[in-house]
Amino acid sequence: MKTELSIAIDQAFQLASQALDAGDPQRAWPWLERAHILTQRLPLAHTRSHWWMLRAGWQQRDYREVLGQALRMPAALLFSRIWVPLGNTGRARVSAFKPMSMAEELRQLLG
Template sequence: MHTPLQQAISEAFHQADLARYAHDNAAAFTWLERAHILSQRRPLLHAKSHWLMLTLGWQQRDYREVAGQLPRVVAALLFSRIWVPIGNTGRARVSAFKPMPVAEELHTLLQDEKPVRPR
């Protein structure tokens, strides 16, 4: 059984894929930003959001985005369980350390999420 948060993360990745296939890069990034915010406490999904931003940046020949996403992929795998800047959209043009306001809809999904503790 999937929680509402898990369903929202899956939906965000799915919508990002649909937007990419429709060549709507702006919408794809918007959905990936949503996936990023929702998955920040889940290392593999968090890294996936950065990887997909990196590949979308590559397709657009946006090398600033690519260069900014490379360290974020690694950091997502290593630090997601320790600390994340809540609400950060994950794009390369935003500081990787800057917390950002969270939309009410996303806040509702995240409020029941307990921090994942290392085993």
């Protein structure tokens, strides 16, 4: 049985995927950021969120984003269970160490 959290994660990845498949990375970013926040403590899913962000950066030809995401993927695998900056959106232009405020809905999903 799927939890509310896993359903929300699946939805965020699905909607981001649809936007990227349509060639619209701008529409994908809010969903990718949501997926990132929700998956921060799940190493494989967290890494997946950075992979999808890398793809969005590639579609935009934003090489700073691509490089930032490439660097964050191994860190996501290694450190997700140890420490994460809660609420961090995962974008390359945001410090990987900066906690950020998050919507109450996301806070409740994370429990």
